[in-house]
Amino acid sequence: MPKSKYVFLLLITIVLSLIVNEVCFANNVFQYNNTERTYQLVIYGGEPEGVSAAITAARKGINTLLVLKREKPGGLMTYGGLNFLDINHGPDGKNINKGFFAEWHENVGGKTTFSISKAVETFQNMLEKEKNIEIIKSTNLISVTKNAEEIVSIIIETDKGIQEIGAMYFIDASQDADLAVMGGTPFFKGGGDIGLPERHMAATLVLHIGNVNWQELAVDAKENKFGPSFINQDNAWGFVEIGHLYKPVDKNTKLRGLNIVIEEKGSECEVYINALLVFDFNPMDAVSLKKAYQRAEKEAEHVLEFLKVNLSGFENAKLLSFPEELYIRESRHIVSKYQLKVADLLYSRIPEDTIALASYPLDYQASTPGYNGFVLFNPKIYGIPLRSLQPINLNNLFVVGRSAGYSSLAAASARVLPTGMSSGEAAGLVVSYLIKDSLKINELIDKDENINKDFFSKIRLELRIDEELKKYNNYINRNLISTINDQETIKHIEYLLSWGLIMGGYQNNFRFKDTITEREFAHIIIKGLKQQSAPILYEWIPGGLEAVSNNIPLTRDQAAMLLIVAVSKPISVIEQDEYFAKAFEYGLIPDIIVRNIKENRVLNRTEAYILISSFLQKYQITEEIRFYRGE
Numbered sequence: 001m002p003k004s005k006y007v008f009l010l011l012i013t014i015v016l017s018l019i020v021n022e023v024c025f026a027n028n029v030f031q032y033n034n035t036e037r038t039y040q041l042v043i044y045g046g047e048p049e050g051v052s053a054a055i056t057a058a059r060k061g062i063n064t065l066l067v068l069k070r071e072k073p074g075g076l077m078t079y080g081g082l083n084f085l086d087i088n089h090g091p092d093g094k095n096i097n098k099g100f101f102a103e104w105h106e107n108v109g110g111k112t113t114f115s116i117s118k119a120v121e122t123f124q125n126m127l128e129k130e131k132n133i134e135i136i137k138s139t140n141l142i143s144v145t146k147n148a149e150e151i152v153s154i155i156i157e158t159d160k161g162i163q164e165i166g167a168m169y170f171i172d173a174s175q176d177a178d179l180a181v182m183g184g185t186p187f188f189k190g191g192g193d194i195g196l197p198e199r200h201m202a203a204t205l206v207l208h209i210g211n212v213n214w215q216e217l218a219v220d221a222k223e224n225k226f227g228p229s230f231i232n233q234d235n236a237w238g239f240v241e242i243g244h245l246y247k248p249v250d251k252n253t254k255l256r257g258l259n260i261v262i263e264e265k266g267s268e269c270e271v272y273i274n275a276l277l278v279f280d281f282n283p284m285d286a287v288s289l290k291k292a293y294q295r296a297e298k299e300a301e302h303v304l305e306f307l308k309v310n311l312s313g314f315e316n317a318k319l320l321s322f323p324e325e326l327y328i329r330e331s332r333h334i335v336s337k338y339q340l341k342v343a344d345l346l347y348s349r350i351p352e353d354t355i356a357l358a359s360y361p362l363d364y365q366a367s368t369p370g371y372n373g374f375v376l377f378n379p380k381i382y383g384i385p386l387r388s389l390q391p392i393n394l395n396n397l398f399v400v401g402r403s404a405g406y407s408s409l410a411a412a413s414a415r416v417l418p419t420g421m422s423s424g425e426a427a428g429l430v431v432s433y434l435i436k437d438s439l440k441i442n443e444l445i446d447k448d449e450n451i452n453k454d455f456f457s458k459i460r461l462e463l464r465i466d467e468e469l470k471k472y473n474n475y476i477n478r479n480l481i482s483t484i485n486d487q488e489t490i491k492h493i494e495y496l497l498s499w500g501l502i503m504g505g506y507q508n509n510f511r512f513k514d515t516i517t518e519r520e521f522a523h524i525i526i527k528g529l530k531q532q533s534a535p536i537l538y539e540w541i542p543g544g545l546e547a548v549s550n551n552i553p554l555t556r557d558q559a560a561m562l563l564i565v566a567v568s569k570p571i572s573v574i575e576q577d578e579y580f581a582k583a584f585e586y587g588l589i590p591d592i593i594v595r596n597i598k599e600n601r602v603l604n605r606t607e608a609y610i611l612i613s614s615f616l617q618k619y620q621i622t623e624e625i626r627f628y629r630g631e
Contacts, residue, residue, distance in 0.1 A: 039065045039134075041431050042154065042167040044141065047075030048417055049400040049424035050173025051123050052100045056428030058132035062435060064428075065165065066127070067156060068137045073123040074116075075175065076417075081206030081272055081323030083116050083261050084235070086416035088359045090468065091380050091475055096357045097418040098464040100425040105418075113235040113261040116272075136163075144183045150396045151183050169431045170397045173424060176284065176331045177403035185391035185399075186335040186627075189284070191408045193333070193628035194499050195531030195621075201329040201365040201373070201412075202254070202277035203289075205296035207303065208320040211268045217260075217313030226311075227257070236260040239311075243275070246306050252280040253299040254369045255306075270320065274327070276303055279369055283331035293326055329365055329402070329415065336405020337445070338387030339630030342498045345379040345410055347479045350469060352451040353444070354383030355426035355459055357468055358419040361506055364412040376409055376497060377504035380475040381468075384414065384423055386430065386456070387445060395441050398427040407629065409500050426463060433459070480508050488592055489606060492613035498629075499616075501528055502609060512606040518549035518558055524612050525566055534619040536567055556580055556593075557600045559611055563588040566615070590614040 041057050043050045046068035054066040066073075076082040085105075090096045095105075107122045108114040127133055140157040145164075153166040172179035181187055190200035221231035221238070226245075229238030240257040248254055259274040276299060281292035300319060307314040343349075345362065362376035388405040389398040399405070400423045402415035413419075433455070434441065444452045460466045469476065484490055493510070496502045501524050504510040522545040529537040544565050549558075557576060560583035564571055567586065574582050580600070583589050592610060597603075603611075 036153070036164040036166060037065070038166040039063050040167065040435055041065070041169050041171065041428070042067060042165055043171045043173055043428075044154065044179045045069065045075070045173035045175070045401075046073040047173050047175060047401055047420070048073075048077060048104075048123070049420040050075075050171065051127065052104075052421040052424035053171045053173060053400060053428035054133055055126055055130055056100055056425045057432050058130040060429065060432035060436070062132060062428075062432045064130075064133050065167070066133055066135045067139055067141075067154075067165070068135060069139060069141075069174065071137050072120055073127065074120045076327060077116060077119045079324045080327040081116065081208065082274070082327050082417075083114050083119070083263075083272055084259050084274055085112050085114070085418065086360050086363075087112060088357065088416070088418050090359060090472055092471075095418075096359060096381065096468050096472075097422045098468070099422065101418050101421040104421070111234060115263060141178055141182060144179065146183060146394075149394055151179075151394060154179065168396065168435060171424070171427050171431070172397060172399045173401055175328065175401060175403065177334050177399050177401075180334050180391045180394065180397060180399050180403075181332065183391070183394055183397065185393055185397075187332040187403075188335070188408075188628040189332060190330060191500075193339075193408050193625060195533060195625060196408075199367045200283055200331065201367055202279050203281065203283070203292060203296075203326040203328050204274055205276050205278060205293065205300060205326055206323050207273040207276060207300055208263075208270065208322060209273060209304065209307075209314075209317050210270045210320045211316045211318050212271050213267065213313040213315075214262060214265075214269050214271075215267075215313070217311065220312045234262055242307075242311065245310065246303065248299060248369075249302045250295050250299045252369060253278055253296060254366065255303060256366070256372075268316070276300060277366055278326060279367070283328050289326065289328075296326065297322060330408070330411065332403045333408055333411060333628075334399055334403055334405050335392045335628060335630075336388050336399070337390045337392055338385050338405065339628075340384065340388045340406040340410045340414060341630070342376070342407060342409050343494050345382045345413060346377065346481070346494060346497060348380050348382050348476050350381075350383040350476050351385040351387075352453055353386040353456050354465065355386045355389075355430065355456070355463070356384040356419060356422035357465055358382055358384060358414055358416075358422075360413045360416045360419070362409055362412040364409065364500075374500075374503050375505045376412065376500060377480060377508050377510075378506050379413065379480070380478070381472050384419065384426075386426070387449075389423060389427055390441070398430070400424040400427050407498070409498070422463075426459065429459060429462060480504070481510060481512070483512060484606065486592075489610060492610045493606075495613045495617065496524075496528075496609055499528060499531055501531075501612070510605070512609075513604050515553040515602055516605045516608045517551050518554045518562065519546075519551050521554050521559060521608055521612070522546065522549040522562055525562065525615065528612065528616045529566070529619075532616060532619060532621045532625075534616070536619065538568060541566060541568065553602045554608055555600055555602050556597050556607075559603060559608060560584075560589065563611065563615055587618070588615060 040063040142155045145153045221229040227240040243256040246255040254277045261272045264270040278296045282288040361378040366373040401420045557579045560579040
């Protein structure tokens with residue numbers, strides 16, 4: 001080919017390429033600018049909380065868009081295999097969550113367990129009936145456009161391209177509060193509000209197992225072969241010793257007591273087991289989560305072999321398809337206009353802006369293989385305030401679900417699905433009234449936290465909260481430590497609970513009258529100083545306290561000696577009978593102890609807790625942690 005003709009063809013190719021690129025670029029811009037849609041309410045996230053919010057708003061005539069990250073609604077239920085409900089029971093043992101949750105719950109059988117396929121089908125059917133709901137599936141949230149303290153629009157990617165969607169109000173129903181965080185809402189990770197940002201609850205890979213003989217399993221359960229166990233025609237739970245007997249191959253996994261749900265009935269049934277815990281992962285990192293999932297998959301094979309040998313009914317069992325994702329219990333906690341506190345649960349508080357009720361125990365699952373987790377205490381009933389759903393920096397967004405504005409310890413209770421679905425329903429209802437009555441959020445709760453009581457009374461009446469409050473009136477605003485009447489003492493107990501330094505368990509048995517050992521007293525001091533990043537915590541303090549403490553009952557004078565060591569004062573120059581006076585001189589003994597304990601004797605836990613709390617509160621916590629705690 002002549003050189004001149006080759007050059008000519010090359011020039012033609014380049015020109016055509018530029019034209020095509022320009023046209024494509026122009027088309028993309030055209031699509032982006034002209035596919036913008038505006039709604040009264042946009043809900044981001046297809047978790048059960050988001051479905052609850054969307055249906056509630058739509059039923060009130062609100063033009064609503066539900067944006068699903070994946071193809072189907074249901075979130076953890078659909079993709080994490082979670083089919084065991086943690087119900088909020090009132091003091092009389094009855095479910096306290098009415099409204100949308102009760103409607104959905106009845107449709108899936110009204111039990112603690114349910115069929116995953118039935119749950120998804122129910123969500124889909126309920127959504128399809130609402131003419132005011134549009135749904136966009138399989139999306140990726142790209143960015144958020146803001147104007148001052150409001151979100152104006154979100155930009156999402158779908159299989160049809162990039163779309164910008166505007167709304168008057170937004171509800172974030174994603175697991176990790178992705179929309180709020182993209183909108184600049186501050187948050188803390190894990191236990192960041194108690195000085196433990198890297199601590200978070202274990203994840204679970206729910207095991208789907210076939211060929212299980214339910215009748216044979218019932219024999220082991222009824223005989224309590226592996227510790228206290230319970231079984232009925234739909235589920236079984238307990239088997240705590242199984243978790244102790246199983247030795248994991250992957251040291252960053254652990255088998256706890258079994259929660260077993262029967263899915264397909266018959267002589268050889270299918271079950272889902274919530275028991276395989278996974279540790280050592282970053283809940284906010286997709287690569288880390290994928291690796292954790294793969295590790296759990298491998299461990300599941302060893303778990304199955306163990307169950308086949310040790311648990312009746314599993315002799316012929318086989319692993320079936322795994323859920324698509326891990327059950328993640330904890331990741332972010334947003335900073336809200338009011339951070340729900342441990343004290344709110346302790347005192348059964350019902351704030352004036354209460355929009356949902358809860359009562360589940362503060363059940364903090366294991367965070368490392370060597371730690372079994374704990375139950376801080378078991379509240380009677382408490383209210384979720386609207387302010388806890390409102391990000392501190394955004395006035396037209398509500399966050400519903402486990403990443404809402406709860407302290408990390410309060411979230412151990414408030415994270416459960418019935419609470420989230422009730423909060424989602426309330427958020428949808430609040431938005432509908434804000435729009436219909438032409439109100440702004442700051443007209444509900446102003447900057448001085450003056451609350452529009454009439455508005456919230458109307459909301460609670462419609463959500464049937466008032467009838468529940470009337471039923472449980474005797475439990476409202478009553479503390480769980482009523483055996484202690486002194487308000488100063490109660491404040492010290494409250495302080496230690498807020499840091500997770502003491503606990504009462506399911507039975508709220510704080511053992512206030514029991515003795516405490518020197519070693520436990522020292523350990524609580526060390527833990528408290530570490531969590532608070534106290535300026536006096538020098539590297540020699542933990543070892544020093546260990547060295548001078550023993551596993552014997554703590555006396556007044558020995559407690560004083562340990563406090564002296566904790567502030568790096570020498571004890572070798574102090575006579576044993578002078579410890580208390582010297583500690584008082586150093587300002588380490590509160591007046592309440594001086595007044596009530598005139599001589600050296602063994603202390604009970606209440607007295608020891610007063611000493612620890614008084615000591616820890618001498619040291620200012622960081623501004624960052626105070627911000628996270630809402631203080």
